[in-house]
Amino acid sequence: MGVGIEKKLTEAWGTLDDFIGQCVCEKRQQLRRSEKLKEGDNEAMDLLTSYLSTEEEEMNGLNKSDKFLRDTMVNYLFAGRDTVSSALTWFFWLLSKNPSAETKLIEELRAILPKKNQTTQVDRAVVFDIKQVDRLVYLHGALCECLRLFPPVPFEQKAPIEQDILPSAHTVHPKSRILISLYAMGRMEEIWGKDCLQFKPERWISRDGRIKYQPPYKFVAFNAGPRICLGKEVAFTQMKMVVATLICNYRFEPLEGHHVVPKNSIILHMEHGLLVKIKRRLI
Structure with a gap:
C-alpha cells in the first residue's frame, strides 16, 4: 500500500x-x-x-x-547475514565460558592497538580496521574453533547424479539423499582428537605462531571443493572486526540461569537467544 x-x-x-x-x-x-x-x-x-x-x-x-x-x-x-550472526552469538557465549581464552584475546588486541592519536574512535569507542584485524592470529583460531563446535549450517545434504561408491565402500544410488552432520563431524574424536569437545583456539595455531592449515574436507563449516563458500574471507573479516571492536570496548556476561541450547533450525541459532549484561571495558 x-x-x-x-x-x-x-x-x-x-x-x-x-x-x-x-x-x-x-x-x-x-x-x-x-x-x-x-x-x-x-x-x-x-x-x-x-x-x-x-x-x-x-x-x-x-x-x-x-x-x-x-x-x-x-x-x-x-547471503552471510544469518550465518555470521549465529557464529558471533555462539562465539561470545564460548568466550564467556573460557576466561583464559578471553584473556589471551585481549592481550592480542592490546598488542595491535594503534599509538595514541592514531586510534579510530566512534563516540570514544575503539574501532579496528581490516588491516589490523588481519594480524589477529589468536582471534582467527578462536573463530575457527567456534565454527567447528557450532557450525552455522549444521547439516549438509548431497545427492549423486550417478551411482557411486564412497571411500567407506558403501554404494550410493542416483538421487539418494546423503545427510552430512557438520555439527557431529566437529565433535568426532577420530577427527579432532581426545580434546574434541574443548574450546581450544590453540589447535589452529602452529608452533611459529601462524594459522595452522586444516584441510577443507576436515573443517567444512564453509563447505569444500568447487562449492566452497565464496564469502569465506568476507565472513572472517566481518567477524574479526565485530569481535575485536566489541571485546575491546565491552565485557559481556551471560545472565545467570539463562538456558543456552541450539535451536532446531536450518541455521544453528540459540533457542532463547543470548541474554547478557554489558559493561564498559577499556584495554
Whole structure:
C-alpha cells in the first residue's frame, strides 16, 4: 500500500539500489580507463570486476545488465547475514565460558592497538580496521574453533547424479539423499582428537605462531571443493572486526540461569537467544 513499514522498506531498497548502482557505475568506468585487465592478469580481482570483465558467452548467455549485477551484489551482501550472526552469538557465549581464552584475546588486541592519536574512535569507542584485524592470529583460531563446535549450517545434504561408491565402500544410488552432520563431524574424536569437545583456539595455531592449515574436507563449516563458500574471507573479516571492536570496548556476561541450547533450525541459532549484561571495558 506504500504506507508505514512498506513505505520505509521501499525507501530503504531505493537507497541500497542507488548505492550498488553507483558502485557498478564507478567500477565500469574504472575498468574502461584501465589497461591492466588483460588475459591472464587476474590478481586481486574482486567479484564485481570478475563479472564485468567476463565475456557474456562465458556466462552461459547471461547478460551483464546493471539489474543482473545489482541482484548479484545484493545476494552476495545478504547471503552471510544469518550465518555470521549465529557464529558471533555462539562465539561470545564460548568466550564467556573460557576466561583464559578471553584473556589471551585481549592481550592480542592490546598488542595491535594503534599509538595514541592514531586510534579510530566512534563516540570514544575503539574501532579496528581490516588491516589490523588481519594480524589477529589468536582471534582467527578462536573463530575457527567456534565454527567447528557450532557450525552455522549444521547439516549438509548431497545427492549423486550417478551411482557411486564412497571411500567407506558403501554404494550410493542416483538421487539418494546423503545427510552430512557438520555439527557431529566437529565433535568426532577420530577427527579432532581426545580434546574434541574443548574450546581450544590453540589447535589452529602452529608452533611459529601462524594459522595452522586444516584441510577443507576436515573443517567444512564453509563447505569444500568447487562449492566452497565464496564469502569465506568476507565472513572472517566481518567477524574479526565485530569481535575485536566489541571485546575491546565491552565485557559481556551471560545472565545467570539463562538456558543456552541450539535451536532446531536450518541455521544453528540459540533457542532463547543470548541474554547478557554489558559493561564498559577499556584495554
